Structures are given as structure tokens and as C-alpha cells.
């Protein structure tokens with residue numbers, strides 16, 4: 001489940017790369033209308049649902065993985081904990097994947113951090129250690145960190 005999956009571009013790429021994969025894009029109502037078009041245009045509607053909802057509300061359960069791609073950097077720590085908690089509740093024994101701009105050394109990007117602060121007020125980039133702290137508050141632990149320059153994907157599992 002691509003939580004805050006935007007216009008569906010990221011999940012469409014994942015589905016194209018992995019033919020056995022099925023997925024769901026969840027985002028706010030106006031945005032999922034766009035995702036529905038992306039998924040249909042790429043011929044992926046038979047493997048992908050599109051759901052309108054908020055990641056501050058309980059999320060649909062039952063997915064093996066819950067992806068937060070470029071989502072947490074829009075939010076302050078309190079909101080990020082709530083989003084992670086919603087993912088943890090829905091994931092149960094499944095995984096939560098956080099994809100953000102984190103350098104290979106696990107550190108945050110200072111330039112993007114300043115941008116998030118300037119543009120969004122509460123938004124900020126975080127390194128692995130900071131994400132691990134927020135995840136722990138949401139009942140999750142870091143299971144692995146997958147480098148995907150210029151991003152890293154932090155894989156979280158139930159603590």
C-alpha cells in the first residue's frame with residue numbers, strides 16, 4: 001500500500017518492475033482521482049486499487065508492506081509519529097517502508113532540510129537515527145536500510 005501515494009507514479013513503477021506485485025494507492029480524494037488515471041493509463045488497473053483516505057485515520061489492513069515515499073519530510077515529529085502509528089496498526093506483522101532523501105551515511109540532506117523548513121514550516125528531513133526514534137514511538141524498529149541513491153529506504157518492522 002502506497003500511503004500518500006500521490007498521482008500513482010511510484011506505485012506504477014513498482015508494479016511494472018515486479019509483475020507478481022499487487023498494490024493500492026491511498027491519498028486524499030482530489031489526488032487519488034489523478035492516481036486512478038495514471039494506473040489506468042499504464043494498464044495496471046487489474047493489479048492496483050486506488051483508495052481515498054487520510055493517513056491520520058485508520059488505514060486498510062492486510063497489505064504486506066506500507067510505503068511512505070517522500071511523505072514524512074512534509075510533517076513535524078508529532079504528525080510523523082501519528083502517520084507511522086497508523087501504518088504500524090494496519091501492517092501488523094507486515095513491514096513499513098520509509099523512502100526519503102537520506103545519504104548513504106544515514107545522515108540527512110542539509111539543503112533539502114532547509115527547503116522543507118522554509119516551504120512547509122513543520123516539515124524536515126531526517127536521518128536514519130531520527131527516523132528510528134520516531135518509529136520506536138510508533139511501536140516499530142529499523143529492520144534494514146536499503147540505499148537507493150539519492151534516497152534510502154528504511155524498512156521498519158513491529159518492535
Ligand SMILES: C[S@@+](CC[C@H](N)C(=O)[O-])C[C@H]1O[C@@H](n2cnc3c(N)ncnc32)[C@H](O)[C@@H]1O
Pocket residue numbers: 003004005006007010026027028031053054055056068069070071074
Ligand atoms: C510529497 S507528496 C509524495 C507523493 C508520492 N508518495 C511520491 O513519492 O511522489 C505527499 C503526498 O501526501 C499526500 N497527503 C497529504 N496529506 C495527506 C493525508 N492526510 N492523507 C493521505 N495523503 C496525504 C499528498 O496529497 C501528496 O500526494
